[in-house]
Amino acid sequence: MDKPLLNALQGKQPEVPPVWIMRQAGRFLPEYRAIRKENSFLDMCKKPELATEVTLLPVEMFDMDGAILFSDILIPIEPMGLNLEFIEGRGPVFHNPVRTREHVEALKSEGVSEDVGFVYEAVSRLRKYLPDDKTLIGFAGAPFTMACYMVEGGASRNYTWLKSMMYNDERSFRLLMEKLTTVLEGYLSSQIRAGAEAIQLFDTFGGILSPFDYERYVFSYVKRIFTTLKRQFPGTPLIYFAKNGFAFFPLLQELEADCLGVDWSVSLTDAAKRSGNSFVLQGNMDPVVLFGGSDVIEREARRVISEGRTIKGHIFNLGHGILPETPVQSVRTLIKVIRCSQPSS
Numbered sequence: 001m002d003k004p005l006l007n008a009l010q011g012k013q014p015e016v017p018p019v020w021i022m023r024q025a026g027r028f029l030p031e032y033r034a035i036r037k038e039n040s041f042l043d044m045c046k047k048p049e050l051a052t053e054v055t056l057l058p059v060e061m062f063d064m065d066g067a068i069l070f071s072d073i074l075i076p077i078e079p080m081g082l083n084l085e086f087i088e089g090r091g092p093v094f095h096n097p098v099r100t101r102e103h104v105e106a107l108k109s110e111g112v113s114e115d116v117g118f119v120y121e122a123v124s125r126l127r128k129y130l131p132d133d134k135t136l137i138g139f140a141g142a143p144f145t146m147a148c149y150m151v152e153g154g155a156s157r158n159y160t161w162l163k164s165m166m167y168n169d170e171r172s173f174r175l176l177m178e179k180l181t182t183v184l185e186g187y188l189s190s191q192i193r194a195g196a197e198a199i200q201l202f203d204t205f206g207g208i209l210s211p212f213d214y215e216r217y218v219f220s221y222v223k224r225i226f227t228t229l230k231r232q233f234p235g236t237p238l239i240y241f242a243k244n245g246f247a248f249f250p251l252l253q254e255l256e257a258d259c260l261g262v263d264w265s266v267s268l269t270d271a272a273k274r275s276g277n278s279f280v281l282q283g284n285m286d287p288v289v290l291f292g293g294s295d296v297i298e299r300e301a302r303r304v305i306s307e308g309r310t311i312k313g314h315i316f317n318l319g320h321g322i323l324p325e326t327p328v329q330s331v332r333t334l335i336k337v338i339r340c341s342q343p344s345s
């Protein structure tokens with residue numbers, strides 16, 4: 001059976017771009033909220049039956065080409081030794097943030113990926129239930145984005161703790177990044193072994209650094225993860241999404257990735273040029289367009305699709321996660337516009 005999303009990631013672009021949406025298995029779905037009412041978010045991540053059910057919801061409702069595993073980038077941090085809590089209305093909080101050399105040294109990294117067996121169980125269940133034409137995407141947060149949460153202790157405005165560690169105590173910062181890289185290599189390899197057909201690495205906070213600091217402090221770890229995965233699993237496509245990462249797109253050409261995620265602050269055409277036309281691009285409609293009328297949704301989706309036809313390959317997605325307040329009907333409209341977009345139209 002043909003898998004449009006996997007094909008596109010492997011450079012065999014279908015006529016109509018394949019589509020999935022970041023955070024598609026989330027709070028904008030009434031069905032999600034109903035399950036969530038009975039279970040905590042962490043429980044949903046840790047129970048493979050629930051994670052499987054929630055992953056499949058948007059795939060069935062909207063006929064998405066991709067299913068992204070229901071989990072969270074912060075899941076592997078708990079077994080490293082931090083206490084993770086999701087607080088209603090505030091988001092994730094670590095009550096024991098990593099601030100000193102001793103804190104970093106105390107973090108576990110060896111064997112951590114084996115402590116989250118529930119993730120791999122969900123992945124292998126999903127491969128059983130997912131229709132053959134759909135592609136199962138595994139994921140993780142990139143080391144820097146994970147480090148941001150661990151050092152700040154939660155969401156942050158200026159990332160002062162993290163950047164202070166980076167500038168003033170580079171050895172501790174690098175040890176933390178090393179440990180995270182080791183954990184993530186094991187974690188992503190295990191997801192692929194369990195049945196993930198493609199991997200996306202989320203570097204949501206990459207763009208808070210200057211391109212110089214990104215190159216100096218962050219890039220080598222991202223590169224190591226991609227090199228390791230490509231060597232172990234040459235047939236598994238890899239996606240890198242760095243929000244606000246346009247400034248360092250030229251550098252990303254060194255990455256053994258197949259696809260780059262693009263946010264809506266740049267055109268796909270410029271993103272392709274700046275990354276040497278060497279990647280399939282994924283994105284990049286503004287998530288808030290889905291709060292507009294169907295005429296606006298259609299106009300914007302068509303613009304993104306026609307730009308996508310001029311580059312090496314294109315997977316339709318939003319430029320970041322779908323927002324919880326998004327009307328479900330807008331997603332239906334969007335998918336209809338994409339499916340009806342033959343090259344001549």
Ligand code: CP3
Pocket residue numbers: 021022023024025026027036041068069070071072073074086090091092139141155202204320321
């Ligand atoms: O995309 C998907 O549908 C798959 C699941 C997924 C979730 N989080 C589920 C989730 C993925 C891929 C993530 C990634 C993630 N998590 C990122 C990187 C990508 C991005 O969107 O920037 C980050 C930074 C996080 C950390 C995180 N998790 C935050 C900041 C929050 C709270 C705020 C928010 O957006 O809800 C979460 C919680 C979370 N992760 C929820 C879901 C469905 C909501 C939990 C709830 O029901 O209350």
